[in-house]
Amino acid sequence: ALLTKYNKDHFxxxxxxxxxxxxxxxxxxxxxxxxxxxxxxxxxxxxxxxxQWPDEHCIKVQELMKxxxxxxxLIHAVVSHGYNLTVDVAxxxxxxxxLYA
Numbered sequence: 001a002l003l004t005k006y007n008k009d010h011f012x013x014x015x016x017x018x019x020x021x022x023x024x025x026x027x028x029x030x031x032x033x034x035x036x037x038x039x040x041x042x043x044x045x046x047x048x049x050x051x052q053w054p055d056e057h058c059i060k061v062q063e064l065m066k067x068x069x070x071x072x073x074l075i076h077a078v079v080s081h082g083y084n085l086t087v088d089v090a091x092x093x094x095x096x097x098x099l100y101a
Contacts, residue, residue, distance in 0.1 A: 016043075042096075046099060059087060065078065
């Protein structure tokens with residue numbers, strides 16, 4: 001619901017679902033099957049703010065996700081994929097590095 005609240009363009013929605021599936025695949029392939037739903041959710045929401053706030057990408061998303069009381073771990077993971085582009089939040093966990101790559 002949060003994704004479609006801020007994204008309407010077919011490309012952005014398809015991209016989100018594609019990255020969701022890709023992240024789920026990597027979670028399972030790399031031995032993190034028990035966290036596959038988390039990895040997938042990060043993939044689904046990673047560009048949550050891009051369609052409406054491209055100049056604040058990975059910045060605005062922090063505010064949006066905090067308003068919805070999302071887990072700080074999820075917020076960090078989503079934000080970190082903009083490391084050295086728009087934010088200084090570095091990917092730390094393997095899952096964050098997979099998304100960043």
